[in-house]
Amino acid sequence: MGQGTSAYDQSELAEFQDLTYFTKREVLHVHKRFAELAPEKVKQHGRNPTLTKEEILLLPELAANPFKERILEVFSDAGDGNMNFEQFLDMMSQLSSKAPLETKIDFAFKIYDFNEDGQICENDLQKVILFLVQPAVTGATLTSDERNQVIKNQKSCRVSNKKEETVLTEKEISAIVRNSLITDDQIKKLAQKVINEMDMDDDGSISYLDFKHGMSKLNGFEESFKVTL
Amino acid sequence: MEEFDEDWSDKASVHSRNVNVNELSPMLFKEEKLEKDPRVSSADYGTFCTGPNILTLSKRRDILREQQTNFRELEISLKKSDFISSKFATSISVSLRRAKSVQKSFRVCGESIKQIEGQLGSGVGTYFKVIVWLLKINFICMILSLGLIVGPGAYMHQIRNSSLDHTIIYNKDDLKCTNPNFVNGSSVYVDAANSLLQFFTGTGWMEITPMFYGWYPTGNLTRNLKGDEKTVYYFSLAYFAVGVFFFFLALLFMLFNLSTQLNKSAAEQFDSKPYATQILTLDYSISNIKTSQQNSVKIAQAMREKLIEDAQRGIERDLWTKVKLFLLRTVTNTICLAGMVGTVYMYVHKIITESSEKWANSTDSCGHIRNEALDDIQDKDISEQLSTFWNTYSASIIVSASNVILPNFFKQVGSFEKYRFQSTRVGITLIRMFTMKLFNIAAYLYILLIAVGPSAGQQEPWQTPDNTLFYNCWENYIASQLYQLLLIDFIVFCIALLLGEVLRSYILARSSFLRDRLGITKPEFDIAQNILDLVHKQMIFWSGFYFAPLFPVLAVFEVLSIFYLKKASALSNVLPPQTVVLNHQSTFTINCLFLISLLVVFVFMGLIIFNFHPSPTCGPFRDTSRFTDPLSNVIDHSGVFKRYIIDNIKTTSIVVILIILTGLVIYYYRSLAASRAVTVSLLTKQVRSEITEKQALLDLVPGHRERRQSRAQVGAEGEELGTKKLGEISTIL
Numbered sequence: 035m036g037q038g039t040s041a042y043d044q045s046e047l048a049e050f051q052d053l054t055y056f057t058k059r060e061v062l063h064v065h066k067r068f069a070e071l072a073p074e075k076v077k078q079h080g081r082n083p084t085l086t087k088e089e090i091l092l093l094p095e096l097a098a099n100p101f102k103e104r105i106l107e108v109f110s111d112a113g114d115g116n117m118n119f120e121q122f123l124d125m126m127s128q129l130s131s132k133a134p135l136e137t138k139i140d141f142a143f144k145i146y147d148f149n150e151d152g153q154i155c156e157n158d159l160q161k162v163i164l165f166l167v168q169p170a171v172t173g174a175t176l177t178s179d180e181r182n183q184v185i186k187n188q189k190s191c192r193v194s195n196k197k198e199e200t201v202l203t204e205k206e207i208s209a210i211v212r213n214s215l216i217t218d219d220q221i222k223k224l225a226q227k228v229i230n231e232m233d234m235d236d237d238g239s240i241s242y243l244d245f246k247h248g249m250s251k252l253n254g255f256e257e258s259f260k261v262t263l
Numbered sequence: 264m265e266e267f268d269e270d271w272s273d274k275a276s277v278h279s280r281n282v283n284v285n286e287l288s289p290m291l292f293k294e295e296k297l298e299k300d301p302r303v304s305s306a307d308y309g310t311f312c313t314g315p316n317i318l319t320l321s322k323r324r325d326i327l328r329e330q331q332t333n334f335r336e337l338e339i340s341l342k343k344s345d346f347i348s349s350k351f352a353t354s355i356s357v358s359l360r361r362a363k364s365v366q367k368s369f370r371v372c373g374e375s376i377k378q379i380e381g382q383l384g385s386g387v388g389t390y391f392k393v394i395v396w397l398l399k400i401n402f403i404c405m406i407l408s409l410g411l412i413v414g415p416g417a418y419m420h421q422i423r424n425s426s427l428d429h430t431i432i433y434n435k436d437d438l439k440c441t442n443p444n445f446v447n448g449s450s451v452y453v454d455a456a457n458s459l460l461q462f463f464t465g466t467g468w469m470e471i472t473p474m475f476y477g478w479y480p481t482g483n484l485t486r487n488l489k490g491d492e493k494t495v496y497y498f499s500l501a502y503f504a505v506g507v508f509f510f511f512l513a514l515l516f517m518l519f520n521l522s523t524q525l526n527k528s529a530a531e532q533f534d535s536k537p538y539a540t541q542i543l544t545l546d547y548s549i550s551n552i553k554t555s556q557q558n559s560v561k562i563a564q565a566m567r568e569k570l571i572e573d574a575q576r577g578i579e580r581d582l583w584t585k586v587k588l589f590l591l592r593t594v595t596n597t598i599c600l601a602g603m604v605g606t607v608y609m610y611v612h613k614i615i616t617e618s619s620e621k622w623a624n625s626t627d628s629c630g631h632i633r634n635e636a637l638d639d640i641q642d643k644d645i646s647e648q649l650s651t652f653w654n655t656y657s658a659s660i661i662v663s664a665s666n667v668i669l670p671n672f673f674k675q676v677g678s679f680e681k682y683r684f685q686s687t688r689v690g691i692t693l694i695r696m697f698t699m700k701l702f703n704i705a706a707y708l709y710i711l712l713i714a715v716g717p718s719a720g721q722q723e724p725w726q727t728p729d730n731t732l733f734y735n736c737w738e739n740y741i742a743s744q745l746y747q748l749l750l751i752d753f754i755v756f757c758i759a760l761l762l763g764e765v766l767r768s769y770i771l772a773r774s775s776f777l778r779d780r781l782g783i784t785k786p787e788f789d790i791a792q793n794i795l796d797l798v799h800k801q802m803i804f805w806s807g808f809y810f811a812p813l814f815p816v817l818a819v820f821e822v823l824s825i826f827y828l829k830k831a832s833a834l835s836n837v838l839p840p841q842t843v844v845l846n847h848q849s850t851f852t853i854n855c856l857f858l859i860s861l862l863v864v865f866v867f868m869g870l871i872i873f874n875f876h877p878s879p880t881c882g883p884f885r886d887t888s889r890f891t892d893p894l895s896n897v898i899d900h901s902g903v904f905k906r907y908i909i910d911n912i913k914t915t916s917i918v919v920i921l922i923i924l925t926g927l928v929i930y931y932y933r934s935l936a937a938s939r940a941v942t943v944s945l946l947t948k949q950v951r952s953e954i955t956e957k958q959a960l961l962d963l964v965p966g967h968r969e970r971r972q973s974r975a976q977v978g979a980e981g982e983e984l985g986t987k988k989l990g991e992i993s994t995i996l
Contacts, residue, residue, distance in 0.1 A: 053323050095381070098555035099547060111319060124320040129547065140315035142543070163542060163566070169552070170559035215563040224538060224566055231536040234947070235954040242315055243954055248539060258385055258546045262377045 041065060041081050054127035061123065067093065067263050068122050087115030090122065095261050100165045101145055105129075108144045129261040138259045139249045143242055155239040159225035167215055375830055381550035383839045384558060387788050388548070390797075391826065393853060397801060398822045404509055404808065405815035411505050412812045415496055416479045416883075463750055464656075465743030474746070476738040476810045477881035499883045500893040506809040507872070510865060513805075517858045518928075521851070541566055554839050561839075572684050588681060595676045602672060603699045606665040607706040610658040658710075658744070659751035662703050666752075666799055667759045670696045670792050693791050697856060700799045701863060707748070708806055708867045711741050719875035736881035738810045745807035749814075752800065753821055760832055768836035788837045793829070798856050800825075805864040809871075 042050070042065070047058040056064065069076040072089045087106050096102045106115035109125035117125070127133065128141050148158045216224075232240045232248040240248075249255050318326070338346055372395055380388035461467030470477055484496035541562065549555050580588075673695045682688040715737035768785050770777065777783045804818040872891065877884035884890055 049324065049327070052327060053320055095550040098550050098552045100545070100555070100559065120320050140317055143315055144317070146543070159542070166542065166545060167559055167563045169556045170563060215560065216567055220567060220570055223570060224542065227538040227570075228536075228542055231539045234951045235958060236951075237958070241954070243950075243957075246315075247950055248536060249543065252536060252540055252544055254540070255544045258544050258548065261547050262380070 050123065054123060055130050055132035056123070056127055064123050064126050064263060065119060068119050082118045082120060084116055084118045085122075090115070090117065095263060098169070099261075100169050104145050104148070104165070108141065126261065126263055129259070131260045131262065133260075135250060135256050136246075138256060139246050142249065142255075142259060143245045153239040153241055154245060156222075156225045156229060159228050159240075160221050163216070163221050163224055170215055372826060375826070377548075379830060379833060380548040382554055382834055383549075383551075383788060383837075384546050384554065385548050386546075386790055386840060387833065389853075390788075390790050390793050391830065393794060393797060394822060394826045394829075397797060398819065398826070400513065401804065401815050401818040401822055405819050407505050407509060408808075408812045408815050411501050412479070413473050415484065415498055415501065416812075417473065419480045419482075419484055419498060463747070465746035465750075469746075470736070470739050470743065474811055474813045475742045476812070476883075477736045477878075479812070479883045481883045481885050497893060497897070499887070500897060502812075502883045503890060503893055506868075509808070510805070510861075510868065514858075514861055514865065517854060517861060521854050521858060537569060538566075541569065557839050568685060575683055592680050595680050599673055599676055599695050602669055603702050606661060606669065606699075606703065610661045611706065611710050656747065656751060658707065659748045660755070662707055662748060663752040663755035665703060666700060666796065667755060669699050670795075673699075689791075693795075696792060696795050697798070700795055700802075701860060704799065704802045704806070704860075705863050705867075708864075711744055712867070712870065715740055715875075718878070719871075736878045738878055738882055742807060742810035745803060746811060746814075746817075749800075749803050749807065749817060749821070752803065753824075756796070756825070757828070760828060764832045764836040785836060785838050787840050788833055790840055794853060795856070797825075798860050801857065802860045802864055805861060806867060809868060 042061075044058075047061055050056065050061045051058050054061065068085075071092050072083070072085050075083045075085065075089075087103065087110075090106060091097055091102055096105065099105065103115060105125070106117065107113050109128075110117040110121055128137055143154070146154050146158060146162050148161050149155070229238065229240060232244050234244045234247060235241065338349070341349065372391070376388050376391050376395070379391055461469055465475070469475065472478060479498075479502065481499060483494045483498055485494050545562075546558065549558060670692075673692050677688050677692045677695075680688065680691075682691070718735070718737035718740075764786055771783060771785060800821065801818075804814055807814045873889075875890075876888055877890055879885050884892070887893065889895075
């Protein structure tokens, strides 16, 4: 609390209260959490230092989210994931439980629109599914026996295809593990199914209006799309 | 149409909110006006359909400051009276906003729920939110009970021997349904162990405490005011009103909640998007990395299963397979039904009938074991003492144990039934579990009514040949049985938690053989089963409330204990649920469960209040022939018309009318939901045509049509391009 009160005075806190969905107390709490991510930097640069993406991803509430990097890209002005306190505060406010449904839908659209063309196309959805499954892939720990088996299987396939490969990279192993959870074909089918459900104008992609209309009816979206500090 | 700069659309990016497409064309031609428009940033411009145009915090700050400046200028130009009224209105809205934020900051157990959601997901968080909701309801009930019944009752006890004029009739010795050793106004206990036993059974000395109905005096609190005897508190009426009022309040509240959710739920049913729901409603509140990984696995499995289910939907089974499945499911349903009925049979016929025969001669008028019989028992060996213990507590133990054992049995049976869709299997198991719990409590209450029927002046069907007992204070008997059930249920809950979660997790952590070789894991948090357990406990509270005014205090205490015990166990001993049936999307279903259980208790209470005669020796209604007499007395002094209405309400025909009305209300809301579904489909068509129209307008913007066509082309060439891109994406990840 001490650091917060010296950083912002009452009038600024009142302004933050008006501009976000937080009370003054909550703004100070957010500032405290922000400062904990890089205390030296905050001390050195004072009120509104810019933290890097890696520093912000130290926040446990974001670290476990499959879309953590995408969230930071959407909320940072430069689009690189680095943000200052105001952007961080804005992000937490928009992701809080107090934010209205329309705001949540807007930001969900931004997050899932990977190529930022104003439409969620099939490729975007395929990326969404891959990102959803990714924590399971990174979390999967193979024993040494299993690793050897995977490498052996790959070797035998490649030898039969007359390609020689002796070592599987981590990425290749991850791809194999991911494929065991959900295949590429299934991902494509799922992306197509979602488009069939949400696309109102039959143009093969989900526009913002399609997305807004569909998400406002999805049960549980408002409850689940929140990050609480 | 004027020609405009072709580069315009490439650099236009409108940062304003909800710009009307119809306004775009005129704006396009007037670049100057666009630059001066405060809604639009002059920095950079893109295409017109970039999706939501969101203002950053700094831009919003600029707009806010400009608005405040404008407002100050406007205030200066206002007349004094208008200025004062606008200031007043502003201060009211600011105060309301502050009050709202203060009220929100007093979220009960908010931090704990956040911790649980972060670890196990918002589905498990829903269970704990239901507990908090129950805590609030029971807390209100506790305040009403303490303020209007317990407090005045205690005060009336205190002044009963005072010299003040009063019409309180109370005599401790009238409470004949007490400890057999309670003689001549003094209590003589056998020993401390017996006293402790009576604490757990709700008998003996417990019956002359404010916990139970019998302790409460009858009559009114009066004062001699200016020479006149004035009644200042109608105690019997208050007792009746609190008991009945609370039920009506709870019922109305739930019906209202349900009706608002029924519309939404039914409309969503006709416009469901199962794939979008799976993929686009990720739970962002999870903050634990391991839980996130498990959630990912769960999502991947769910998506795969949904695809497989959809593929199977079109496949018709052959006749022989259908017959086999029909026979199999008939057998499994019969087994489940036998399990439920068998449980009830055990504690209805075997225990209560046998015990009434066995103990008929050794019990006093309250059905308690006489002292001589107690001595007799103490001389017996352990097995016979255990048999005595079993006979005393068997009903409660069987009800509570069946609530733990039968749900797991139903899950195992369900796995044999070969339902194509997991959602069907899980839904059927849920229905069985709920029916079992409802059936258990309903049968238990029914047996209590039969047990006390003769004591309450009832004939058939509340009297059986086996029933030879007569209770002087039958209300206390009902209260003590429900009190016993409450305690035993809580003890069984704690034991199940200890053995099923804590001990299992402890053993698994120390045994790699069980973990790795046998593949045994920590138990999953079964949201549905836990919520049904809450419904069961709440039913017991509601049933006992009228005969035990301190039940709400026990309820609050128990609900709080459940919250913290479950939280402690959930954070370290369980896994997040893999298959979710009841979750944060199921408020409607959860409300339905509570409403149905409340209605069952309502029927039980209605039968007692309108049919049974109060005991003449105990309680606040001892000098009346009906529980409704205090209300009738008040109404008799009121107008003829009111009397006419109330007299008719007391008849049983009103129940028929109420049932018809309830049916009509449900039919009305069902029709409303169906009409809403039609509205949704019509509006969907309208939205589609509007979007097509807007697309046609946007096609007027140069470059937009080409971009749209290239996107469609990518979609059409999807397979080959998609595979390539998927490969690229996978390597990037």
